[in-house]
Amino acid sequence: MPPSLSDRLTESILGIIRDGGLGPGDAIPSARELAKRFAITTPTVREALRKLEATGAVEFRHGSGTYVGPTINNVVLANPHRPPITKDSVLQLISARLVLEPAVAAQSAVARRPENLERLEAAVTNALIPPGGPAFALNFHVELAAASGNPLLQEVLASLLKVRVREQQQIRALYDNRERDHEEHQAIVEAVRAQDAAEAERLTREHLDNIRRAIESAPEWS
Amino acid sequence: MPPSLSDRLTESILGIIRDGGLGPGDAIPSARELAKRFAITTPTVREALRKLEATGAVEFRHGSGTYVGPTINNVVLANPHRPPITKDSVLQLISARLVLEPAVAAQSAVARRPENLERLEAAVTNALIPPGGPAFALNFHVELAAASGNPLLQEVLASLLKVRVREQQQIRALYDNRERDHEEHQAIVEAVRAQDAAEAERLTREHLDNIRRAIESAPEWS
DNA sequence: GTCACAAACTGACTAAATCACTTAGCCTTT
DNA sequence: AAAGGCTAAGTGATTTAGTCAGTTTGTGAC
Structure with missing residues (x-):
């Protein structure tokens, strides 16, 4: 053929x-x-x-x-035709992140460079006043992956998080706790700054677990 | 617009x-x-x-x-138009896997179900006599992710590994050690069977690190 | 019953237009 | 000289009407 x-x-x-x-x-x-x-x-x-x-x-x-286009050199992509989001799919996503992101955070803690810290700081402080749309808070997690020094890890995380962009507002309604979000992000940055891999891993797991619980206890939707 | x-x-x-x-x-x-x-x-x-x-x-x-098509319900995809492979990109890939897969293996060890063990066994034994093309050995790693019970993790790993399919033969030339591959896969399965998360994580990291070293010491190509 | 063949479907691609939008340059106006 | 509006060329968006090339299926001869 x-x-x-x-x-x-x-x-x-x-x-x-x-x-x-x-x-x-x-x-x-x-x-x-x-x-x-x-x-x-x-x-x-x-x-x-x-x-x-x-x-x-x-x-x-x-x-x-x-x-x-911007993703011509990408290896993995977020499916632009992905199926509609459901509560189950959001939980599946957060569970996957709970497995992957702590390991990424640990790697970022040891590999981070000064410019990564700058960008992480910016992502943390900008999260409270989102300039570029509602999905800006997720930027922190992508920047955290970027700090690992491996563009592929950044791609994977960015692709996973892009899934949420479309229904971000819906999710915000379930877990809108910017203050805690901000504090937890800040704590992770400090661990990364100190190059404390174990602590960065622990804090990231804790952070995502908090989000998971918030979503889990939320009512069914769609 | x-x-x-x-x-x-x-x-x-x-x-x-x-x-x-x-x-x-x-x-x-x-x-x-x-x-x-x-x-x-x-x-x-x-x-x-x-x-x-x-x-x-x-x-x-x-x-x-x-x-x-087969991937209509996928959330992440392997870029079908991905850039040509180089030694650097292969190292980048193995480094990313080194971060992600041990964590996945740990999760799979605690979440695996009996049918996952069966499929893992099959993937390990079939690896020596690849029936469906040269990329069959990578099947083990996808099955390992599948055992986590989270389809999203399986998607992520499958997408990452699909990158290698096209140039798998080239890589085989650099790291063709099916015996050791097979033994290490077998050891990981045993740890997963015993639901020993820490051991599964350690063995997976070791296994990937062996591959990384083999590729690293190989001469430049393409 | 089985096989060959022919219709009827399907995707693959061509050809020549027209419409809609953007950009850049010119030209007027100030 | 600077600011604004107009125009023309270039570009994507879509139409229309067809031809070619595979696949499937049913029919009829054997």
């Missing part, structure tokens, strides 16, 4: 991006230009571009052009 | 799948049928379907139809 024209075209376009040394935000040739270059028609080009769009490899801007 | 027709169409098709109670393998209406139903043209339908194809939500079978 030979790969379809659309599949080969997708790879070719990725080749153009990579061989051209293009990064997120850079423009790629227009659909008409690509159609001419590969001697095919624009609907076919668009199909290939749509596939790349679905994974965040490219972005369309109507009237302007097509640009390299 | 209102969502484009293509975006709304994608959601509508997902609605058809979910409202129809369709699961992986089930057929969805043909492109022409969908075009008629939404009063649009087939190229537009195909664009929407291509986006769903990119995330594994649907699959095309030329001449037969379009079917619900």
